Structure formats: C-alpha cells, structure tokens
Amino acid sequence: MKLSKLAVSRFGGLQGPATLAFDSASTLVYGANEAGKTSFADALRTALFGPPERGRATAEGKTFASRYGDDYSVEAQWLNSQGGVLRSTAEKPTAEEDIPRELFTNLFMLKGGECTLSGKDKLDAGFGSKFAKAVLGAGEVDLDSAIKLLQKISDPKGSTKWSKHDKKLKDELALADAKLADLGRLRELSLKRDKADKAVAELEARLKSAEAELRAAESGSSRLEAEDLASDRARWDNAVSDEEKARLPADAPALTGLEAFAKAESDAGRDCASLESRISERHAESAKLEDALSSLKAKAEALPDKVLCEKLRFSLGDLGTASSNRPASGAYSPVFELLVPLIAAGIGLSLGWMFKGKLGAALGLVVCGFLGWLALSLLKGKAGTGQADQEKLLSAFRPVAASLKWPDVPEQCAKKLSERDAEETRLLAEISARREALESAKTDVRRLETELSEAKSKLSVASADLSRALSKTSVSSIKAYISRKADWEAAKRTAEHLEASLRGRLGIESDKPVSELKTKLQARITELKEAGLTSESSQLKRESLKPKLESARSLREKLLKDLEASRRSAESARLEASQVQASIGGGEAAILAKAQQARAAVDDLSLWRRAAEEACATVRRLSADTGKRVAELVQDASPIFSELTAGRYSGLELQGPSIFEEESLRAVHSTLGSKPVEWLSKGTQDLLWLCLRMALARRIRPEGSLLVLDEPFLTLDPGRAGKALEALLGSKWLKGWQVLILTKDPAMVPAASAAGVRVLDL
Amino acid sequence: MIFLHTADVHLVPLSEPDGKRRLAVLAELCGLAAQRDGLVISGDLFHSQAAASDQGLLSGLKDALSKAGPKPVLIIPGNHDRPGGVGPHPLDGRHDLGAHVRLLSKEPYEETSIVGVRFFGIPFQTERSGGELLRALPPEARGAVVLLHGTAADRKTLTMYGYDPEDPEESGDSIFLDADLSDAGAAYYAFGHIHRHESWSLKSGSAAYPGSPDAVTVKEEEPRQVLEVELRPGKAPIINKLALQRSARSLRKTVLAIPGAEGEALKDAREFIAGQRSDVRPVVYIRGLGSGRLLEEGRKDLEAGFKDRDPRPIVKLRADVLGDEELSSPGLLQDFGKAMAEAAKATGADPELTARAALIGWLALRDDEKSLDKLLESIGTGS
Known part of the structure; x- marks a missing residue:
C-alpha cells in the first residue's frame, strides 16, 4: 500500500x-x-x-x-x-x-535516533534483545523469559507461588476428603447415638415398670411393716400392761423376807411333825408296852393258880417241905371263882343300863366285874390259912397238887412251886419294868404333847406372819409370789425387748422418753399405712414379699446402672457426633460440594500446569523458528548495513545461540574485524537498527x-x-x-x- | 409388577425454548406408563417456581399426566420444586393434576401402594439428613419401593454431576449413603436429582437414577431414557432403559480461536451446529484467544441464525478475549497463536488444554506476571 x-x-x-x-x-x-x-x-x-x-x-x-x-x-x-x-x-x-497499526508503528515508521536516543534501556544491555523486543514482538516479547516462566509453572517445584497454591488446594482437598470420610463416621456415631437413645428409652420404660413393682412391693412391705409395728406395739402395750399387773407393790417384802417367814413356818411345821412323830412313836411304844404288859400279865395269870400254890406251899410248909413259894391264898372251886366276877358284872350291867343306857351298862359291867374279882380274891386268902396236920396236911396236899396237876410228890411240887415263884417274880419284875417304861413313855408323850403344843403355836405365828406378808403381795403363797415375780420379770423383759426393738426400728435413742417413741410410732404406723394403701392385702404374702422386694430392688439397681451406662454411651456418642459435625462444619451437601470443588480446583491447577507445559513446548518451537528467522534477518541486513556504512563494515554475523544473548550480534569491520554491535558508535548503531528494520519490512511485505x-x-x-x-x-x-x-x-x-x-x- | 421411573423433568414455562418439548416428553412418558402399572417421578418436575405458576404449563401438565390414567402417577417434590427443602411448594396439592396423580409430599415420608406394592415417597427436605430420613422409614419399607431426591454420595462417578455451583436454581441437596440405603432394606430406590443414568446394587435391593428424560444442562450428552422397573418378589428388580422419541440430549464442542483467525473458529461452530440431528442440542464453547469484539459478534450471529432450531443451540464464549490493540502485534505473539493452533490440530489435543495453553503462553510471552498471579489466585475460587 x-x-x-x-x-x-x-x-x-x-x-x-x-x-x-x-x-x-x-x-x-x-x-x-x-x-x-x-x-x-x-x-x-x-x-x-x-x-x-x-x-x-x-x-x-x-x-x-x-x-x-x-x-x-x-x-x-x-x-x-x-x-x-x-x-x-x-x-x-x-x-x-x-x-496493521502495530506493524506500522513498530516497523514501517521509524524515528531517527530511535535506537540510541529513545527508551531507558541502554543498547549495551543487549542490542539484539532490544531490537527483538521493540520490533519483532509486540514490544515486550522475550522468548527465553517466557520459556523460563512457563517452565516454572509446569514444573511442580519450579515456582514457590504455584507450589504453595497447589499445596493449599491439595490440603483443602485432603481436608474435604477427610470431612467426607467423617460423614461415614458421623453416620456410625448417629447410629450409635440412636441405638443408645433407644436403649435409654427401653431401660427407662423397664425402670418405670420395675419401680412400679418396687413401689407395690414397698407398699406391701409398708403395709406389712405397719401391721408388724401395730402388732408389736399391741404386744408392747400388753407386755407393759402385764408388767404393770404382775408388778409387786413397792412395800412388798422381798423374797428373802418371805423366805424367812416361810422358813420359820416350815421349821415350826417340821418341829410339829417331828413332835407328832415322836408322840406317835411314844404312843406306839406305849401300846407295845401295854401289849407286853398284858402279855406278861396273862403269863402271870397263867401261872399255876396262886391260891392253890399257897395252899400247896402251906401244905408243903406244913409237911416240911413247905417253901416260901407256897401260895398265900386258899383254893376255891373254878366255878366259884368264875361265877363271882360274872355275877358282879351282870349286876353292874343291869344297874348301868338302868341309869345310863348302853354306856352305863358297859361301865357297870367293868366296875362290877372288877369288884366281884376283888372280893373273891379276899375270900381265897382267908380260906388257905385254916389247914394244919400232916396227913391232914398230905390229904390236904394231894388234892391241891392234883388241882395243880402236879405230881403229888411234895418235893417236886415244891420245886415246881419254886419255879413258879421264880417265874412269877420274874414276870412281876418284868411287869413292873414294863409299867415303869409305860409310865415313862406316857410321861414323854405328855412332855412331847406340851412341846407339840408350843411348836404348833410357833407354827401358827409363822403361818400368820407369812400369810400377812403374802397378803401384801396379793398372792397366796410364796410359790405364787415367785410365779408372779417370774411373770412380772418375763413381762418386763418382753416389754423392754419390744421397746428396744421399736426404738431401734424407729431410730429413737434409749434416752428419749417413751412418749416420743409412742408418738413417732403412731406417726410411722400412719405413714406406713398410707404408703401401704395401694397394696392389696389379699395379695400380700409375707414369705413371697421379701424376695419380691429384694428382686425388685436389685432389678432397679441393675436397671439404674444399665441406664447410666446407656446414657453415658448416648451422651458420648452425641458429644463425639457433635464434635465430628463441628469439625465437618456444615451440611452433607455442602461438604460434598466442597470436596468436588476442591477436587476440581486441584485438577484445574494440574491442567494449568499441563497447559503451561504445552505452551512452553510451543514457545520453544517458536523460539527455534525465531532464532532461524533472526539469523535470516541478520543475513538480509548484512549487505544493507555494508552499503549504508559505505563499506566500512563488510557485514554482520551472529555468534552464540540467540540474538537475545548479549554481544551475540556482531558487526564485521572491513579492517578491524568483528566486534559486538554494542561496541559500535551511537550513529552506527542507529544505522544498523534501520538496516535490520528494512530487512524485516522486506520479509513481511516482500512486494513493498x-x-x-x-x-x-x-x-x-x-x-x-x-x-x-x-x-x-x-x-x-x-x-x-x-x-x-x-x-x-x-x-x-x-x-x-x-x-x-x-x-x-x- | 412393572412401573416406569423418571425424574428431573424440569418443566420450564411454555414461552421458553424448551418448554413445549419437555411437556411433550412427559406426555410420551405418561403414554408409556399407561401400558404398565404406573409411573413414579422422583422430584424436580418443575425447573423453577416460575414454571410452577405458568397456567399454560399447568394445564398442559394435567393433559400430559392424563395420558397415564387411570394408572397411578406418584410424584415427590425435588429441590427445584421446593427450593431449600422447607416450606410450601407447588406439589403440595394446590393444583389439580388428576385423580390418578398422587403427590407424596408429607414429611418425613408418605406411603401409598400400587397393585399391592408399597411405595414410600420421601419429599425433598433439608431439616433431616438423608441418613435420618432413611432411618425414619417404618419396617414396612423393607422390600418396598422408595422415591427419593438427592445425591447418592457413594456413587463417585455420579457425584460430580450433582453439583453445579453456577446454577442459581440449585438450592440444597440431600446426601444418601449406600450403608443407610442397605439398612433401610427397600427393594428399589427410585432416585432423582442427578441427571445421569446409573443403577447399582445394594446389600439388599437396587437403586437407580433414570437421568433426566430431556437434557437440562449442557453436560447431559448421553442418550435420554426412562427406566422400566419390574419388581420380582425375592429377587433383584429388572431395570430396562426405554428410549424416548421426543427428548433431546446435549452435545458439546469446543472450537479454538486464535488471534487474527477468529472467523475460522466461528465457521467451525456453525458447521457443528448445522450438522447435528434434531435430538441433539448442540453446545459450542469458543475458547482460545481472540478479539472479544469479533467473537461476541460471531456468537450473536450464530444464536440468531439458529433461533428457530429445537432444541436451540447454546454458544458460549469462553475464549480469553483480548482488546483489538492487544491483538494487533505483528510478530511473535501472532506467530505463537498460530503455532498453538497448528500444534493442537496436529496432535488432536484437548481444545480445553490448548485454549489454556494459548492463554498462559500468551501471558508468559508478554511477561505479564501480574496476570499470571491473578490466574493462579483464581484457581480454586470458582472465578
């Protein structure tokens, strides 16, 4: 254009x-x-x-x-x-x-002195680099620097900034992943917490039921305890009442006193008995003596008739053979001797009967009989004394001996008579002895009876004393006294035992008054009765209640323990879950989103690193191309530079790997040889600048x-x-x-x- | 017992480009459901509250749903029907959608049955976690079908589809873990929320996302379908994919712009859009480096040129756009752009990687450390 x-x-x-x-x-x-x-x-x-x-x-x-x-x-x-x-x-x-504007500004419009006068950079800092930056690129291109920069980014250890950010993102990802993992943990904890909560609820329900059972048992127990207490109180009351009843009066003699009285009575009794016994013995003795006396008398009476014997004796005496053993009395016919007493007795009987009836008859019989015998005896004596002459004497003797059925031999009869006298003497002596003994015995009896009387009097006094003493204790006997005392003591012991037991059960010390015990006992019974109101007495079985109560208590204890453990477990799970929740911070969705973002960020950074690697590869290729192009450019500019310096310089050459390196671009002086363009004069540098731009412009717009x-x-x-x-x-x-x-x-x-x-x- | 399972229909107002097609897709689904025992829609029937209050759409919705009748249609609200998962929502029974339509919207779940099989619907809600919701299900849910809307977090290949921080309509998510799903023991978990199909087995039962029946986002490139689920007592359900005639999927392409050759990238984009069938929504990303002015003008031209296409294409300008003055360098920078484009073409490199390389190389060549620092800082911040 x-x-x-x-x-x-x-x-x-x-x-x-x-x-x-x-x-x-x-x-x-x-x-x-x-x-x-x-x-x-x-x-x-x-x-x-x-x-x-x-x-x-x-x-x-x-x-x-x-x-x-x-x-x-x-x-x-x-x-x-x-x-x-x-x-x-x-x-x-x-x-x-x-x-293009940039192209025009940078390449097609040159200002004089642009190379040396403008800009802050000194050309001696690197002409080639300066030219490349000013002209080849958009003003600031530095391939090596770009390569280094990209390498820093692509190399994980190249740049602290990128490494730090990379680490930060990876840390965030690790944290987010950990939180994601915590979601699983949170779930487990939630499950654990729910399970523990459920267990707590179940245990609470079971505890409630166990407590109801326990309450029922306790109620029953209260009822029973109330009953026990009431019963014990009644027993106590009874015992107290018994004790009061059995209690001996304050002035009651002591047992020792009573016993003294009793002993006195007993001694007196014993004395009486002893005396009575002795009296009895004496009576017996007397009876024996009387019997013996009777027997002796009978024996004496059985001796050959005394009258006959006296007659005999007289006869014998008369005969010369009489002996002192001759009987003193005369002989009478047996019928006479029998009739006289009997007649006297008959008279006495008749007279007695007339005056005094039976008693009089008996008395008359005895007295008159005796009087008859006595008169006979007197008659017999008088009859014997009137006989004398031998023959007369013998004739008198023989009938007497015959009467005595003794041989009618006077000697023999004398012997017999002597023997009979001796016998009679002995018997009379014995009778006399017996009579004395009998008399003595009777005397003893009288004495003993006197003593007995005294003893009985003593006994009476002792009995009266004892009776008086016993009457004070309202008992009839010392035995009764002892029994009553025993009863009293037993009642007292029972009362004391029950009181101690009640005090113990109510926790009332022994120094507290009974009134307090009674008040508290009543209150406790009322309280227990109220507590026991819910129990049905019909279901109360004392023997099954205790194990029931114990089992309910132990179940309750166990449930309480389990409940505590479950509550702790629930609480711990809740706490841990809330900690995990707090450490996670936010809802599940947010955590998942955060993890995805973090992963995306890490991937993003990784992709940027790969992008830097890709870019670096491209810049390297570009760098290689640029080096080639710069070499071509220098080659193009070389003849122009030679022309414009009017041959002072034969051309340009490159040394080193890149135009961006200092002193790599060199001008070849026609005589002085090669030197870095940084060493050229300012004017020559400007001229070189113009040449390089012309060469570049020709390459970009070959058509002009x-x-x-x-x-x-x-x-x-x-x-x-x-x-x-x-x-x-x-x-x-x-x-x-x-x-x-x-x-x-x-x-x-x-x-x-x-x-x-x-x-x-x- | 055979039923159809869909989710994430994302109905939009009829005035919007996808409005009528989405409704037609739903009508097609309902027509298929009429030949089975029923249809379940696991959330996100509506894309937005604006859609839920579009009278024309509501009327059309009732017509579409009537095609399933008398077979029951079970619907739970999703996070788009009920933003935030709390409060009232358009699927709470305020609209008459037909007698055969059962809205399962009671919290934490609502139960119904189809031909004797129990269905439990867990409406989208955020006051309880996914685990808590599953644990709240009654024992009868074992062996039943459960409708739910949220992210199955153990499906690692899926979770990246569940979160789109750029979408203003996204409002909350429920997270469900496989362990909780297994514990609840349903025979089939009819998931909604993630727009990509996946089915998987649990310790007890199976679970599946049907994917959206019509592509809602640019990522949804797989063919769209509805799931046909056959429940078999004591056995794993059989899950079939049924293709849909009226639905469209997305298809993405990245074209690389280079300074001075922006027109070529726009030409590539135009050819890509024109070459797609009607069941594809073309999505073009313009990446790389280029004149912002030229690329934006080109993007607008493309949109205007295809405004009557259904589905309407999406052209996104993701290039690192530069001012004209920055781009008018005569030398190495332009050479670098060309070199990058040539290298990408020669190696068939990922356009995304090439675009990034172009930008980072550009910044390095300009020795623009400030911008590189800004770039570094932007990584991980979502900007």
Missing part, C-alpha cells in the same frame, strides 16, 4: 488547507523546525488509523487532543498492491487489515509498501548522513518501496535531488 495523496486542513503545523501529492517512488519531505513535519507524520497516522481514542486517558490521546483539537480534517488516498485506489479519513480510517523514516540519520555526522542517504535511496533493497524521508537537514535536499528523489518542501 502506497500513499498517493494527503489532504489536510487545520492540522497542527499544516493549517492548509493543503493537498500533498505523492507518486509511488520515494520522497524527501523537507521542512525546518515547526514547518509541520510532525504534523505530517501524525496526519498520515490519523488517516490510516483514526485519532487516538479520546476516552482513553493515555498520554498519546491527551497530547493529540491538545495539539490538534477537534476541528481538523485529514484525508488520504492510497494505492493498494493490486493498483486499486483507497480513500481514508480521520473518521473512516483504512481497515487495519491493510496495514510505505516506509516512513523520520530523521533517520539524526545521530550521524553530516558527511556520513549524506552518504547514507545516497546509499539508502539508491539501494536495490528498497526497490518497490515508497520511502518518505522526513528531515529538517537542508544538506539532505541536494543529496536527494542528486539521487533523483523528489523533494517536498513543507
């Missing part, structure tokens, strides 16, 4: 209106300072791309607005590569496809286009500048290109003219 016409009006230094015509060949646009060269360049740019955007607060926009205002007009006419004519204005600039050079030789001395201009305008390398050279240097004008280049004087 080439410029054929530029019409401007009120545009900075070109107030015009002016229309500047161009042909396809190059033109030197000359103008002194303030002639409008800068306005010309800006008008051209405005016709191509429009004014800088007003809205943008860029320095360029501001400068443009303040320099040119709004009231200008710019119109350009172009010829495209196919020969077509294009028109463009500030309002309707040329489409960028024809000449518009090239605007604004003071291209600003930093060259006038001699070298002129030669360079000549060389430039005559260069075969710019064949087909429309070159507009803007300059304020009047020395350029003749040089241009000499080269056959049109000069436009502003």
